Amino acid sequence: MNYEQRLISQAELRALPTDQDEQPSNQIEGYAVVFNEPSKDLGGFVEVIDPSALDGVDLSQVVMLDQHDYSKPLANVKAGTLQLDVDDKGLHFVATLDDSVSYANDALANVKNGNVDSMSFRFDVDDGGDAFSKDENGQVTRTIKQLKDLFEISPVTVPAYDGTQVDTRSYNDFMEQENKEKEQKKMPTKTIIENKEKSELRSFADFIRSRGEVRDGITTTGAAAVIPSEVITPVFQLKQSNANLAQYVTVKSVSNGSGHYPIAAKQTGVLATKEELAQIADADAKMFTDVPFDVQTRAAKIYLSNEVIDDSAVDIVSEVKNQLQKLVDNTDNKNIITLLTGKDFTSVKAANTDDLKKVYNVSLDPALDKMFVTNQSGFNYLDTLKDAEGRYLLQPNPAAASGFGLFGAPVVVVADSLLANNADGSFPMIAGDLGQSIALFRRNQATAQWQQFDAYSQGLYVVVRNDYRVIDKTAAVNISLAAAGK
Known part of the structure; x- marks a missing residue:
């Protein structure tokens, strides 16, 4: 198309x-x-x-x-x-x-x-x-x-x-039908079947009625339509998890390839008492910390023959662009998960509901916008947990991507292929505020399309210039849920 x-x-x-x-x-x-x-x-x-x-x-x-x-x-x-x-x-x-x-x-x-x-x-x-x-x-x-x-x-x-x-194919079909009707008016006709719905006849309807005439490479034999093998049907999209973790972290647009991002430091100090006429003391506190960033360029390209583009019944170029955007989302997800599961964040084990509550209530600052991220196996395990009164731990939460919440916080579920189970068989889980934990420094993202005249093809590429950094090591906790089989 x-x-x-x-x-x-x-x-x-x-x-x-x-x-x-x-x-x-x-x-x-x-x-x-x-x-x-x-x-x-x-x-x-x-x-x-x-x-x-x-x-x-x-x-x-x-x-x-x-x-x-x-x-x-x-x-x-x-x-x-x-x-x-x-x-x-x-x-x-x-x-x-x-x-x-x-x-x-x-x-x-x-x-x-x-x-x-x-x-x-x-x-x-x-x-x-x-x-x-x-x-x-x-x-x-x-x-x-x-x-x-x-x-x-x-x-x-x-x-x-x-x-x-x-795209003038439908216009040509319309004019062809107009000419047919003019010819029919010039000669006596005998109506066998009366068609009361006068609508535009598309090329498919035309070849069905053509009784053996050739229309755009499609023929009929008797009453049976024969569809050539080169007619391409719409692209079948395989269903897969398409979580986009970049929507939860802090995305910072930057104008340079490298630099420092100032972060307001957490303040725990107090003001000192001042005697009359005494000089005001210096604040015993650090106001800001710098997070350095260094943008990296990531890119991919693909070539499509113009024969495929011309002969396809669907917009192949748009389908490829959609696939390239999925590569961008996959890149964001992989780098964000790598940081969240790295050594910058505290790791704890949780064998029961009380352990999870301790992380939520004590390990994480009350001011954080808390959420939970786990994989399919971890979600399945959580879905079986009950409290002391026999009520399921996960509760419906329409605002959460998974449709469920834990202790009132939304639960996000990603594929096991993105967030794998731990080596000891336990299930991975991340609790905290992703927006305060990770920053995505985005310089730019560009897509381009060009003609390869010597090969009668088109090229498409996508380029992203990003960097991913930890900005607050206390804003998230890595949890290992009870080992599988226990």
Whole structure:
């Protein structure tokens, strides 16, 4: 499935005014999608976006690029620098650009001075999500009723109306049916079966009715349809645990590859008594500790043949991008678990409910936002524990990822493959405040897509520049639950 690009000339793209302190604003706003506004001619038809086209569409992964260039990201919903809102007019956005990045500063300047005043967006349409119609003047209109994905939005200089980017198969089917109906009106016909539902006939319906005619490589033999083996069906996603531990730790965006992160030290001292006219004594306390960070670059790439992309009935490129993002999540999970189970944090053994309560009540500071992380085996063990009155220890907690809580704190369950059982057969468990325990220093994350013309293929890569550090060794405790079999 080819994704499409559309120009929005009514984007109302502009830079926001300066703030109250007269500091220059680094924000731009406008409309990335406008409802019920006809496009320019797209090759025999115009197009409008229905106000319901964005219903149910996941906008959490949308990025803003400069001129559709994936190597030049400007803002990102996931990073909190791109805000999207659907209103009566369309899809409104507010983007905060990093003016320390040269190309972002150039893009901001071009919007401010009016050199760039249009928007474009890249998308694909859900199956059955569009329809064609013709008015009395012969104007054919494509109405997009439901988008499947919205990939990115871009401030643009040149309209993105390249005919090769428009998926015109459904338009060709519509015109073919129109021509058939005209021919049928010219000759006497005998109705055998009356079809009361006059709707657009897609290519699949056409080849079923073709009785042996060739349609896009698909033929019929008698009444039985023969589907060639090269027709690719939607990608089957294997179910697997997709816990993202990065959402629980402290994520700190940094502008340099290395440096120090100041952490306010815990204060246990008191103020000294001051005699009249005596000099005030120095505070006997350390105010801050520094956590050094050194960002490392991690990356992966993959090549896809254009034959596979062209012949696939699904958006293979988007599927691969989703898989690359899973690699990023796996990288975060592995590094966070490695720190949490390392020697920086206290390790204790828990053989019963009282041992767990002692860790929760005594070992951890009362001010912490406590939670528990365990693996499948540990969760299964906890699920069998009861208190002295015969009540199960785990209680329903709708706010927890697992649906259960322990002592009122949420329980997060990860796969045994990520958090393995201990060497002695006991079950691993981490109790504490992950946000105060671990910091993820994120320099940037970039994805790019390019053409390999000599091999008729496309390349995709993802690059993350992160570092993972312990920031408070007292904010979490490693627990070894009772050994298996005991």
